[in-house]
Amino acid sequence: MYIFRNAVKNIGRNKSRNILIAVIIFVIILATSVSIIINTTSKEIIDVYKTQFGSELYINLDYEKLKKDRTGFEGITVDQYIAFGESDLLKSKEYKAFVYVGSDGWIAIDENSGNDIINSGNSEDYLPLKAKVEGSTRSDINDDFKSGVRKIVHGKMYENIDECIVSEEFAELNNLSVGDKIKITSNLKKNPMTHELTISGIFEDNTEVVNNHQNLSTYENGSNDIFASFETVINLQLYDSAGSLDAEYVLKDPAFLENYKAELKEKGLSDFYIVSTDEASYNKIVKPVQGIAKIINVFLIVVLILGSVILVLLSTLAIRERKYEIGVLRAMGMKKRKVALGLLSEMLIITGICLIAGLGIGTSISQPVADIMIKNQIETVNDSNDNTNGISIINESESGGAEPLNELKISLNIEAVSQIIVVSLLLAVISSLTGILYITKFEPMKILSERN
């Protein structure tokens, strides 16, 4: 305890030297605080936007390439879609399989209103498509049921293969009830591929589209939708000939894109497909923040290096004054570690005071500094877009209407405070290091005899 008390007194005994050290430490901590606060806030924002925009993946046909030469083109099979989804790089994957079907013994809502469609071609060969059978791993169907927009009013949700649910309106029209079977067919008269589904439940449909279906084809009318499990749909024979599949993959991190592309190639994705993310939105929003983070990081490194060099130099000069004091304390029998602890305590007290001041002032000036920086960064990003032969790299349709950040809401979080404290402690250690090394190196007699 006396070491700490003596350290406090020593700070007062050597005011001018300690004020000089305190000013330097304060400036370093202030700069560090501003940098770290802005940096951690930027990082948080980038992380949020990475999740929000940058990671949804699109696999689209390369129509330009297809126009030139279709040789070797093959579509993506269901098995491939599923294989593509088996990747450690993905955060989530969802599939929706659907097939438009004709009827065998039932009629669709609005069938007689003239909205039903007959497949183009010879009507003698084709049957009209009346409804859509959809099976999805997506949660949106269930969300409709959760929110009450759609709700099961009879029976239950499909659970097994070949079970389905139909709308109340559809069931009433065809006099169907739970447990009844409906037959679905392809639109090919010669090969109807008839399949039988068992109704496990009947739902009430209050979706907006359903209530405004005057100009829809029957198969576009949501009340004609027949929902079944994903497995049921992809196992239908008629799905093989006329089915479609939508797959949605979400990467864990947009940075994984190139690795995932390579993985898809390995799994047999044809070169006729382009794999991309919503990079435009991501760049538009995140680039200015990333720019700030980069500048701040460079600034932080420069401040820390320069600051540490200045502190070491100052400590070296200060220790010339202090070596006599160290010699006296050692001659009085104070152990090396206690002398070192005394020096460290002095620096910790000075650093602690500077930390409180630096953190307080740093927090309050971080917001205006960030405002200026983000303004400059947005201008820089806009300038670089405008300079691309007069065509904006990012347009509203590409970016999905996402607005770039025009302000950075600075907040002080535990991570930032911890980092600032660690930097401050390092500064205190660096400042004390010269003295501590000196104590370790020399015996008291040598120090005192040099002085005498």
Add this chain to the structure above:
Amino acid sequence: MSILTIKNISYHYSGSKKRVLKNISMEFEPGKVYVIMGKSGAGKSTILSLVSGLDVCTEGKIEYAGTDMKSIDRDQYRSKNIGVIFQGYNLLTNATALENIVLSMNISGSKEKDKKKYAYDLLERVGIDKETADRKVLKLSGGEQQRIGIARAISHNPDIIIADEPTGNLDNDTEKNIMEILCALAHKENKCVIAVTHSKDVSKYADEVWGLNSGSMVFVK
């Protein structure tokens, strides 16, 4: 019975083969004032730095209360068992006289409850009043600093007090006063006082006088 024994010690500085001290043997008893005399460069301060645990002899051994100095914690020895009065005072100049004494007591692990009061009393014993005790050492005279050095040396009640030219920079009256204090410590408080000096006047206060010449010790009185 001796409290400190020097057995055939020799010393040479690192990088030099020339021996500053040559096969010196001595015994020091409590309650006596020992004066070691010699010219400048005779090795007086070297022998003091060895017995005060600030340095280690290159040959021979020094025993404190029968224990070889090499096997004891020299920091603890300096802080508890001996008190050193340095020629150049070696006080913390930015601190007050009182703070110097209290710090010395703290380093030695003194159990004194009211260290400040004890320190004031100690300083008063060596002729430093309370007002002077609260002043920074830097602002005090050489005589006052020497007294503070004595007070610091005895603040932790050591068995041995070592004084290097204790009156070197002082006037006759102060010299007399300081030597009386040292004699009182030996004769009344049973301390072993070892002083090195080149002053013949100081030797008058000694119970034993030894002469150091060309690294060898000779009994004088």
